[in-house]
Every structure is written in structure tokens, then in C-alpha cells.
Amino acid sequence: MGLEADDSSSPGETVMVVMDANRSRGNVHAIEWALRHVARRGHTVLVLGLLCEIGKRASCFPFHMGEKLERLGEGEVDPTELEEEIARKRDEYKSCLQPFYRHCKKNEVKLESKIAAGLCPRKVTVDEAQSCNTCWIILDSHLKKDKTYIYAHVCCNLALVKGKDVVTLMPSKVILQKSSLKHRRVDDALLSNEPITDDQEEKSITPPPKTCCWYPLAWRTGFPRYFTQSELEVITSGFSEENIVQTQDNVKVYQGQFQETPVLVNCFSQNDERFWSMLRILSRVRHRNILNIVGYCFTGSSMFLLFDFPFMGTLEINLQNDDLAEKILWKARWYIAVEIGACLRYLHEQCVDGLIVHLSVCSSNVIYPLGGSAMLANFMTAKCLKDGSPGDNQSLTHCLNLQEDDGIAIDVHDYGIFLLELITGRSARCSLDPDKEDLIDWALPAIEKGSLSEVRDPRLTDTTDDRLIHHMAQAALLCLQDLNRRISMSEVLAVVRGHEIARPGC
Template sequence: MVQASVPASPRESVIVVMDANRSKGSMDALDWALKSVVRRQDTVIVLGVSCAFGKKNSCFPLNMGISISAIWERLEFSSQGQGEARPKELGEEIERKKKQYQNNLQPFYRLCRKNEVNMEVKLAFGFCPEKIAVEQAQNSNPRWIVLDSNLKKHKVIIYAHVGCNIAVMNGKDVATLTPSRAPPPGNCTPTDDTTYTTNQTADNQDGFAPSQDGESSARPQSPCWYPLSWRNGFPGAFTQTELEEITNDFSEDNLIRVEDNIKVYEGIFQETPVVIMSFPESDERFWTMLKILSRVRHRNIANLVGFCCTGTSLFLLFDYPCLGTLELNLLNDNLARNLPWKARWYIAVEIGGSLRYLHEECVDGGAIVHLSVCSPHVFFSNGCSSMLTVCLPLPFKLSNFTTARWLDQDNAPSNEDTVAENANLEEDDVRGYGMLLIELISGKSARLHRNESGGQSLIQWALPLLENGQISEVLDPRLEDNADIRVAYHMVKAALLCLRSDADHRISMSEVLAVVRGDQLATAKC
């Protein structure tokens, strides 16, 4: 029997708990953690747990010819990619699991080494996952615990015994987040020393990892570093009285804008900025948005904080976009220069992923189309000071679902006409995404370009130049550093694919996203 206890480390830690009975599917939790919560100088503790090892559904001492009550195995890797575990007489199945984990984790290990992240890997057999996770949390004081989707039933017990944030995987790149019960005090002003660093290199398309260039940083000292929509109890129902308090009785000072008969107010709730959309009585857009957004959960979609429908009053509440929209950031020269090519490419990947989720991955209710994809409808959420220093949750959010709709609305029977109509609507989103890529590439606003150019649309200006290979004429001239220029060319290829798409050659968001990421096979088909 081998017992292991981990001494406290000067590094901050993130614990990833995975089902050891699964193989590569369980790597989604580690992949998400490296993309979303791990920062430079952290320690990632990977726990592969099997409570049903050797005896089905048993979390008790095992009988394998030797007396084993629990096994902790530390896996060691070599820089050449050949893992070597310390020899232990633990049985053939344990050795097989060790080798399997070494092979599956080797790419993540190399990525961690490259980005100055320490990775510790352990296998535990014979213990329930919550016992192992809680004991490890008590030893290492983690900032986050990330649970494999197969272990979500253990979240409640773990959360009751730890004081950190918990994420539970719902699918690839999608997690349900539960914040720690005591958020840090302070105000909501984002600063450079309250950020988490996240990045992805263009030549590593498999996952995001903490940037080597980012500065080490402290935990955000703000109650709103974690948006309301991701906290316990949200989204929730609000009363008219609560909304009046939030908006100072819906005063003109709190009114941000009026658009298509929808009034948008700003306010403060629980020391956190929020946006309140006020809809006219019996406005179907309210009910459509409420039905859709109450079922949608994605890190890059503006999730609901709450709703209110009392009498003639219809309201939806959202997290406030503290750092403005993508359009505003592109229009301001100083802010645009702080969005280098890799950051713009990262925005393209994340928003493309949110559209793929809406089109292809929504299980509850079916496929959704947004129908209004553009830079004014992408905003940067709170807790972020620049595009190269990204806080949690990831700051790029697709918003404004006033035009969104389900493709299979009310489960109506499909026929050739509805299939064709649905395909056309998805195509509208793909073309909208292509226009968003042009905005990222050129640094221009599609909404304002027509007025500034005598009626010519941004696509009418950019598309002929890109098709003729005059890419330099379209690239944002404010970005002088061309170190990561190749990711801009990925976006150019994807934009051409989106905007050339027609009824005879339709393209899905998965295909577009593969081109944005620079997948060689997808690019070769362009």
C-alpha cells in the first residue's frame, strides 16, 4: 500500500478530478482547466480516481492478492515524451492505467512545462472521489476544483467541505461554475494586478495554456470579478420593487439607450453592475429570449442574471459589459492597439465556438440561430484589464438575442420548406460571423463603414481585395507588430469561406471554426 500526502506548495493550485475508468474523454476537464482557470506559476494537480477498481461499484478496501486500502500513484514524465512511472508491485491493471494516463497526459505535460505550470498527476484506487478531492484540497488549498462530467454527482459533498471555486464539465469547453462562498471584498474597477493570464499559441491548436509572456498576478480583489449570472441563485426572478431600487426608479440618468422599443437601463445589484432590458407589454421578443437564454449555458454567451414579468412589466437582467463592446474597442485607436493579432484571433475562436454551440450542441430545445452577429453584439465582460490578460470567466460574450430563434420551434413537423428555411437562417449566422472576422481583421465597424464610405458596405470594400490576394490592404494598419500575423491569415481564409458560401455550397460553423484555428486539413479544402 502506498499512501501519499502533498505538502503545502508556494504555488497556487488547481485540482482536476477525472474518472480513471474513462480514457481520453475525461481529458476535457483538464483541457478546460488549462484554457480557463490555470495561470502561469500555478500547480495543476490531476487526480485520476477509480472507486470501482477491481470490484464493481466499490469504494472500500480492495482485494488484489495484496492488502490495499488506497493507492496514490505519482506519475513522472521525461522531456523526450516517454513517461516512466516508478516501479511498484500493484497489479497489471494498475500498471495499465498508469501507462494509459502517461500517454493521454503527455501533451498536456509538455504544454505545462512550456508555460511554466507545474503538473502533478496521481491515480487513486478504492476511494470515493469526494473523499480524495476533499483531502487533496485540504493539503493544497486550491483556487479551483474542476470535476469531470462523470463525477458531477459528487459536487455537492465536495463543495460543502472546501472553500474554493468548483467547475463541473457539461461537455467539451462547457462547464457549470460554482463560486467560492466568500468572494473577496473591494470595488469593481479592473486593474492590471487583478488578472488571470490565458493564451494559446498559434502552433498549438489543441488547447489554451497560460502565456509565458504574462505577468504573474494576484487574485481579483473585487466582489464582481465573478459575474452574477454564474453565481449561486442566478438566474432568478426579480420583483418590480427590486428593479426600481437597482435603476433609481428607472431614472433618465440610468437609461443607456432606446432601440426598437426596448429601453436599456444600467444599475447596481449586490455591488455589481447590471443591465436591465425593459420590453413593451406582450413583446414576443421577451418570451423568446427568456425561453432561449434560460436553457443556454456557455462561457461566451451573455447569460441571464434574472427576469421580471409582473402585470404589464417585462424585464431581463444581464451582467454589465464593463469594458464595452468589441466595436467600441476597435474604434478607439489606443484600445485597438491593445488588441494584437493573437488576441483578435482568440476572440474569433471563442465567438465561433459559441455559435457552434448554438447551432450544433444545444441539447435542450434544439438548434438556435442568433441572426445578429456583429461587433456591437460582442462585449468584454468585467474582471479583465486587457486582451492579453484574461480573467474569469473568459471575457468575450455574444449578446443581444432579440433576433434569436429556435430552428425547431414548438417541435413543428419538418418538411422540405422548413428544412430549407432553417438552412438559410444558419447561413445568415455564418455570413454574420464572416463579417465579424472582417471587422477583426480590418479594425473597422461594419455598422459605421457604410456611412463613412458613401454607402459601400464593409464586405463590399473588403471582399474583392481579399479575393485578389491584396490582404495587406485590409489588415488593420494600427497593428505594427506582425509577430503573430499568420493567425490573421487563418481569419482571412475563414472569412472568405463564410462570405462565399451559398445554397449550393453550405458550410457549418464547425467547418469554419476549424479554418480559423488553422486546422491543416480544413484549410486544404478551402
């Protein structure tokens, strides 16, 4: 669709056009759209080319055309290969941008370009946007999978250019908080995002009601951050007993409000090692399906972690309520399986600082935020198993003496039980009741013989998504049937997504 961009930006601001520099030909549609619809007199248009496939552990290497390469981090990358690739891309970008210089000069728009090499295009884009006065980020079509993460970590407008004058707009949070008619057309564009496809890595965020509190604090710029105890006293009404929503394992959980957004404040006793473990892990991980911290505080007697309030409760609560469970259709349950599976794969295989295992994956530790995406919560038992970074003698204490493969196996096994919970609609915690049959003992034999009808949630009668149920069932078998086989979350997630049908022992 052809769209006119909102003219809310000011001179002196930067319009970033982000392109996948690994492609043999740059996507000039993004530049053309930015210059035609967004750039105004006095703006700087920064074309950022991202090289994401050099080296195995390369950090970000910002490189301005015509300037000396400045290495900002250590990484396993061949300097010669890096220099040659950047030199080639420099010449390619100069040629690509040449036709636009005259247009920019005529309209008093400054055109700059930069190449960045590294493994994390999302982080490079967010960091660059936050380092300058950015009013728009324009992504080329090759960066479609990164748009949700980038949008969650910036406050400016974002556009994904999918073709010539075919654009998806995601307006800034400031615009989302206004209800004036001037911005209603842009909101309509946001609501018309493309449908989800089976091979899409991440599900787009469904825009929730446009209030000042819908956007999670943990996703906003400037969070997580340190809170003073006086701030926490305001948030919790002086740690009022009326604000306590839960007390478990010597942790008090208070409900409160910060910046008109509901939050939960977990209060730990002095020297509770779980506080330091959670702070250490959650301050390093960034994934849209992890309930991350909003902030933290530690005093002489108490320690606190702040989280966004889980508006729709845990998955377990929703499955135990018939009215709520009927609204979680098979496609939604499959999405939940994919999201939590991708989250575990991130923890096991993609964290820059090393392997992390959760060790407590179940429906009672998966929550719904207001936006509708499932999020893994409760990192009380989580452990870093590959952490070579220096630590604080007091706070960053030793991790559990747990073998790497054993930790992964526990998460994979728990994920298999979690899939059974999605399929059957039953909570795994019912297995703790001696009067009720164990979930695995009841469901697994039926799935093994192909009798899904015996165990599938009877509250959902629609059979059009049987294929998705089958994928989840096959993945559950893979996780639970052969405990001696070491299986990765990448293998399991492939089965959930239907990319391959793997069987235990194959």
C-alpha cells in the same frame, strides 16, 4: 510546482476528486495530491469517475459502487453496453483505490467512489459539488479543458493536477475577496496558470482585480433567478430616468447595482414576444462566451431581463477608438474570433435542447466583460429551430418559420463579416452609410488575391502574428465566397484555428 493547499476547510466537508473514467488507467496523482495536501480528519473524499462516451444523447447516470444503477433521464444509450462498461469500471476503480483505504482509515477520512455516465462531465461535476458540502474539487490532468467552466459554476477551491505534485490552484471566490497575507500565496498560484496553446479549446480566464464585483453574477451559483419588481426598483433607484442608458426598439435599458455588482435591466413592454424568446433561449444555454441573463421578472404591465454590465463596452466601440483598438493586438483578435466561433458552434451543434441561431452576429453584438473574454450578446433575433420540448401557450410561442440550413447559413455569413471587422478594424455598420464603400466589396477582393496588407488594420504594425491573420482571412473566404455551399461552424472554426485550410467549393 509543489504546493501546500490552504487549510481553510472544516470537518464534515467533501473533497471531490474527479477523474476521466474513459482512460484505460486512472490518474492516481489527483487522489494522492488530495489525500496528502487537502483531506483532513472528518472529511469525505469522493472519487468521481466520469464516463463520457457511452451513447449519443445519454443523460447523467449517477452510479454508486455496489448499488443499483438509477437512471435519471432519457437518452439514446444501450443499457447492456452501459451496464457492462460500468461493471468493468467498478472493478477497475476498486482495484485502483484499494491502496488508499488504509491511509484514509488511519487519518479518519472517509473514502467513497462514484461512477457517472453521460455526455456532460462539467455539468455532472457541478451538480455533484452543489449537492454536498464540497470544499475542494480536484481534477485529473485529462479534465484540463473543463476547469474553467467548473470553476465558474462553483464556489469552492479547485485544483488541476497536471502531474505528480504539479498543480494549478484556483481558490474559492471567498478567498479571492480577501486580501490577507494568509491567502496571498494561493492567489499567486492562480496567477501562474499555464500559457495558452493553439490547440486549446477554451482560453483560461485572466484573473481581474479582486473586488467583490469582478465575478459575473450570471456565473455564480443561484443565477439566473426570478426577481421581484420591488427588487428591481431598488436596483434601478425606482426606475429613475437618470439610470436609463439606452432606449431602442421599445426596450428601455437601465443601469443599476445588485450585490455590489453593476447590472443592466432591460425593460420590455407587455406581451413583447422578444422577452419570452430570449428568456427561453438564455435560460437553457450555458457557455462562457455568451452574455447570459442574471435574472428575469414579469408583471401585469412589464417584463424585465437582467444582465451583467459590460464594463469594456462592445467590440465595435473598441475598434472605432484608435487608442483602444491599438490595444487589441492580433493575437487578441484571433482569440476573439475563436471564442465567438466556438460560441456559435455550441449554439448550432452542441445545445442539448436543439439548434439555436443568433441571426445578428457582428462587432456591435460582441462585448467585453471585466474578465477579458469576448461574449456574444443581444439575442433579440435569436431563434430555436429544433425544439421538441413542451411549451407554454402564452409565453413559449412559435419560432420563426426559418429553415434550419438557412439559419445556419445566415450565422456563418455574418461570422465571415465579423472576421473582416477583426481584420480591418472597421465596423460592418459603416456599410449602411451610402457614402462609404461596403466592407465585403472592399475587403474580400483583396483577400482573394492574397493582398492582406491592403485591408489589415493599419493601426497594428506588428507582423509577428501574420499566421493568425491569414487563418482569419481564409475563414472569412470560406464563409463569404460561395454562398450556395452549406458550411458548418465546425468547418469554419477549424480554419480559424489553423487546423486545416479549407477552400470554398472543395
